[in-house]
Amino acid sequence: MTKLFKPTTADKEIEECLVAAQSFSVVAGAGSGKTTSLVTALNFLRDKVGSDLRKNGQKIVCITYTKRATAVIEERLGFDELYLVSTIHSFLWSSISRFTKDIRVALRDSLIPNHIAKAREKDNGRNSQSAQRARARIVELTEELELLDQVTTFKYDESQFSSFSKGQIGHDDVIDLAAYLISESLILQRGFGFQFPYIFVDEAQDTFDSVIAAFNTICSGEGLPMVAYFGDPMQQIYDNGVGVFDGPEGFRLIEKEENFRSATSIVALTNKLRNDIQQMPAGDSALNVGSVLLTLIETEAPAGPRGRYTPEQLDLSLSKFDEALQYIGWQENKEAKRLFLVRQMIARRLGFSSLQNLFTGVYASNKAQDEYIDGDHFLVKPFIKSLCPLIVSMQNGNKKQIVGILREETPAFDILGINKDRPLKEMLDIAKDLVNELSEMWVERPIGDILRYAKENRLCTISERLAATLDREPRVEAYDNAIHAEEKSDWLADEFLSMSTNELLPYYGFVSDHTALSTQHGSKGEEYEDVLVVFDDIEASWNMYSFNKLLTPAAAGDGTEGQLARSRKLAYVCFSRARMNLRIFLYCQDAKAARAELVGSELLDSEQIEILPSR
Numbered sequence: 001m002t003k004l005f006k007p008t009t010a011d012k013e014i015e016e017c018l019v020a021a022q023s024f025s026v027v028a029g030a031g032s033g034k035t036t037s038l039v040t041a042l043n044f045l046r047d048k049v050g051s052d053l054r055k056n057g058q059k060i061v062c063i064t065y066t067k068r069a070t071a072v073i074e075e076r077l078g079f080d081e082l083y084l085v086s087t088i089h090s091f092l093w094s095s096i097s098r099f100t101k102d103i104r105v106a107l108r109d110s111l112i113p114n115h116i117a118k119a120r121e122k123d124n125g126r127n128s129q130s131a132q133r134a135r136a137r138i139v140e141l142t143e144e145l146e147l148l149d150q151v152t153t154f155k156y157d158e159s160q161f162s163s164f165s166k167g168q169i170g171h172d173d174v175i176d177l178a179a180y181l182i183s184e185s186l187i188l189q190r191g192f193g194f195q196f197p198y199i200f201v202d203e204a205q206d207t208f209d210s211v212i213a214a215f216n217t218i219c220s221g222e223g224l225p226m227v228a229y230f231g232d233p234m235q236q237i238y239d240n241g242v243g244v245f246d247g248p249e250g251f252r253l254i255e256k257e258e259n260f261r262s263a264t265s266i267v268a269l270t271n272k273l274r275n276d277i278q279q280m281p282a283g284d285s286a287l288n289v290g291s292v293l294l295t296l297i298e299t300e301a302p303a304g305p306r307g308r309y310t311p312e313q314l315d316l317s318l319s320k321f322d323e324a325l326q327y328i329g330w331q332e333n334k335e336a337k338r339l340f341l342v343r344q345m346i347a348r349r350l351g352f353s354s355l356q357n358l359f360t361g362v363y364a365s366n367k368a369q370d371e372y373i374d375g376d377h378f379l380v381k382p383f384i385k386s387l388c389p390l391i392v393s394m395q396n397g398n399k400k401q402i403v404g405i406l407r408e409e410t411p412a413f414d415i416l417g418i419n420k421d422r423p424l425k426e427m428l429d430i431a432k433d434l435v436n437e438l439s440e441m442w443v444e445r446p447i448g449d450i451l452r453y454a455k456e457n458r459l460c461t462i463s464e465r466l467a468a469t470l471d472r473e474p475r476v477e478a479y480d481n482a483i484h485a486e487e488k489s490d491w492l493a494d495e496f497l498s499m500s501t502n503e504l505l506p507y508y509g510f511v512s513d514h515t516a517l518s519t520q521h522g523s524k525g526e527e528y529e530d531v532l533v534v535f536d537d538i539e540a541s542w543n544m545y546s547f548n549k550l551l552t553p554a555a556a557g558d559g560t561e562g563q564l565a566r567s568r569k570l571a572y573v574c575f576s577r578a579r580m581n582l583r584i585f586l587y588c589q590d591a592k593a594a595r596a597e598l599v600g601s602e603l604l605d606s607e608q609i610e611i612l613p614s615r
Contacts, residue, residue, distance in 0.1 A: 007040075010026065010028070017226075018045060023219050023250070023251040025228075025251060026229065027231070029259060030279075030573070030576030031261025053082060059083065062085045062200040063088050063091050065088065065202065073202070092211070093174050093178065096177065096188070097154070100152070103154050107145075120138060147165040150165070151166075152167070179208070199228070200230070205231040205232055205236040206238050208240060229247060234276070234569055237573060263290025263580050264281045266575065266579075266582050295328060295610050295611070296594050297588070299313075300589070308538060308541055309538055309539060314539065324585055342519065342541070344360075352510070358496060359377070360372075362481065363479070363491045363492035368492065373511075378463050378466050379496050381463075385461070387450065391438070409460065410461075413431065434459060443501070446499060447497050447498070447501055450501060452470055455470060474494040479491045520570055524573050527577055528578060530580060530582075533584045534585045535551075548588055552586075552593075552594040
C-alpha cells in the first residue's frame, strides 16, 4: 500500500474494509487529510487487485464534485486508466446514455409527470405571473410527453433546463433520470456493478440523496460491488446534497478525527460548532496555538427597502470594514484570504458591481452565471484569456510578457500561424503598434469596439457565437421574459458590449485569483495561513443565512432551523480554512449586547472578542 503519510486509525480501518470488500463511509473533518486517505485507498486497490481488474476490463470509479477536484485526483493517481475519475453528472450520463428506450420510458413514467405535478402545485388558479408560467409549463411538458416517441437519441446538455422533445437532458434532470434508471433496472444494476466493482464517492455530503440511494442499491449485498463514501456533513454547502451519507446495510462508519491543518486555537473553535466528531490537532498543527479574534462592528439598522442598506449606509459599511482592518493591524496583510458570503460584496470592494449585476440579473441564465463566475462565458473569455493580460502587461511595462501573451494566446502571433514566416522585428513592431492602440482605445471606447478591434486584428480568439453577436444589430424592443426568455442572451450581450472597460480589469483580477478575496462557498477545500471572515447579513442580502442569529440569537432574534443549519456549516467551512490566524468581522446593531452574549456562550474566550471603537 502506497503510504503518503503515516497511516491513521481511520486509514487502517479503510484498508480492512477494502480487503473484506465491505462498503464504508468516512466522516472526515476539515484538515483531516481526506483526499490523501482517498488516494491512498485507491492506490491500495491498484496494488491488490489492479491486475485482475485490467484483465476483466473493469475499472475503479471515483466520483468527485467538481472538474477541478477531478483533475487533482487524476494527477495524484498518475492518470492511470484503471481509474475512471469523473464528476457525478458526466459519470451518470456516460453510464445510461446508450439505454435510449429505457430513458424514454423513465421520462414518460417518472420525470415528466413529476415536473407536471410540481408545476400544478404552483398554479393556484389565479392570474399571477407565477400561476401563468406554471400553466404554460404544464402545456409545454404535456406536448413534450406526446412527442417522446419521435425522439431517436438523447444527449446530455450542460444547460440547466431540458428539452425532452429535442432529446436534450439538462444538468438537473440527468441526476434524477440516472438515479431512477439504476434503482428500477436490475439489469442495469448488475452491469453497472460488474463494470465498476469499486465505487468511490468524494464530497459525499454534497451528493444527491437519490444518487446515494442508487449506489446503495447496487452495492446492497455482501462483497463486490462495494461503495466507499468520503465527506463531512459539516461541510455540506449545497441544499440539494444528502448531508448524512450512510452506506448500504452492513456498511462500516469510519471517523477521521485528526486535523493536520489548523492551529489549536482554531480547532478549539471549530469543534464547538459541531456535535459529532471532535477533532484533535495533529502533526505540525498541534505545535502551534495560532490566534482567533472576533471583531464586532456596530452598524445602523437598515433603512433601505426590504430591510437592506441604503447607498449611504452601504458606503458607511465599506468604510467601517477599512477601519476594522486597520484596527486589527491587517490593512497591509495582502496575503490574508478575505472571505465574503456573496460575490456582490467582493464586486463592490474591487469595483465590478455593474458587471456582476448584469451577469446575475434578468438576462442571465444559470448557465451564463456559472460561466461568468469561471470566466468562461463567451462574452468575457477573450478578455480573461488575452485582452486583460495584455493591458495589465502594458500598464506594468513588461514587454517580454506582452510578447509571450501574443505568441501563446493570439491567432495573429501564433508561431505556427499565418504570420509564421514574417521577420521577428516586423512582428514586434506590429505588436507594439497594436497593443498601443488597444491601450488607447481601452480608456475611451466601449467593450463592443474593443472586441471588434481585437477581432479585426486577430488579437484574441473570437468564437463563432461572439462573431455573430458582434455582427448583428442590437435588439431594440423592450425585453419581455414571457416572450424573449430563450433569447435573453441577446439583451445580455447588447448591454455588455455597450459598457465601458472600467470594470474588466478588477473582474479579471478576481477570476484569475490575483486578489485575496473569495466567496465563503468558493473557499471550500482550500487552506490559507491567515483568514479573515466577514459576516454582514444586511450587505449580503441573502436570507438563507444569518450569522447574527446563529452567533447572537438573543440580540438578533431566532433564525429558522434551515437558516441556522446552513449558517453553522458555512461558518465551520470558513473558520477551518485558516492554518495559523483567524479573524472574524461580525456586523451587528448592538455590539455590547452581542459581545456579552458571545462571552456567555463560551464559543470564544472574552479576550478573543473585541468591539471596533467608534470614531
